[in-house]
Amino acid sequence: MNSYQLIAGSLIVFISFGLKAVTGLGAALVCVPLLSLLIDIKTVVPLELIFEVFFGAVIIIKIWGQVKKDILVIMISSSFAGVMVGSRILAYASQNSLRIILSALIFIFAIKILFPASTRFSIKKTPNIPFGLLCGFAGGSIGGVTGQQGPPIAIYTESQIEDRGKLRSTLIAIFFINDILRCGVYTAQGLFTQELLTSALYFLPSLIAAVICGSIFHLKINEVYFNRIVAGILICSAVFLVIPALKGN
Template sequence: MIEIGPEFFAFAVPAVLFAAVSKGGFGSGAAFAAAPFLALILPPAQAIGLMLPLLLVMDATALRPFWGRWDWAISKRLILGGLPGVALGAAIYRVANADALRLMIGVVAVGFVIWQLARARGWIRLERASPGPVAGYVWGAVAGLTSFISHAGGPPAAVYLLTQKLDKTTYQATTVISFAVVNLFKLVPYTALGIFSRETLIADLYLVPVAVLGVYAGVWLHRIVNERLFFGLTYAFLTVTGCKLILDALT
């Protein structure tokens, strides 16, 4: 049961705001930080179930300012690749218990930080590679899988997008349209698996204004804020929450 009180809002408002700002202005790369944070106070299934309707609201809000500015060929690869990834995520969810979900969410969160650190140190140089269309479908499938489990499709998609030499706005718009469609894909299996509940939907109603305002804040910050500062805070946030989830799952 979700108790909608001070503790809930203390975790949910910053989590949703952070995700919305990322959706609106920073390539969705930090949007999945909300699920690990909410999983600290909610069962993992409730955390991801609560976030999906809010992510759809964010997607709809972000589409307008970035409409038509995406690279459709790249978006199509990520979207079509995302379908089997979502299906695989649904199959895994059927056999995973709460601790297994906590472990998966925590590993994805910490793994993303490690990957970004390796890229920043020059151990991984994606810009040197020029993968073809097949790589887009492959990374789209990985993004669909991680998106289903913890709304963490942004990092795998970034592995492919960062090799495509897109400008900042085209990159942002491409992620917006790609994940708007992938999140719509997830509605059917989430409903069939009982991930949504009356409680999560009621909680969502309180948080919709935060989601909308956060996206518009992200669109504005997209033009003026240093991305390194925003993502630096994200990585610290993810490291702490990811490690906590892994510890909880193992103990």
């Protein structure tokens, strides 16, 4: 890894996990597409997973009391099978195919952030188990391929949990447990290399700084304007990600 990759990569990690600390938004939505402009996407996905596990381990104890355990069980019970499927695709799919899939998912989620009211299901009093299992499997599959497990899981949990604090805490818990499952699958498939683990250590200071800064500022930002900025970043990253893939580079 050269100095340019280290500096630019550290900035990307800081921004993406700072956003997650502020909003709960999946850091992979920003981190994976931007880092993949510097590093092979098949390296970026497991690398970003290491960051996610570290982030989750830091805050999971603080938010566990607000987690909706029944929703958590539904999501985790089906997502593991999805992770198994997705990780196999990651191991064998071409880099351009992964870029196209990832950019499409990012664009869809950016639209969801821009128009939250029109993309949210009505709140249900009792869990819709079949729909939950389907969303869990879809989230696990997509997460295994691209690291972007958020959209299907967020769609289901938002239809089940009205309180924003409990929703954020439940999402973080689901993502953290899924990330641990993905670590086991990626390890079994040999996706974690010595070089990758060394790269993770290089980016650790910017990750720690992001967690600290995000925790300080998360109550001081206008949510509407902030969401517009985040959506703009996501759309730009999707465009930059898909152009080389469409050109076949």
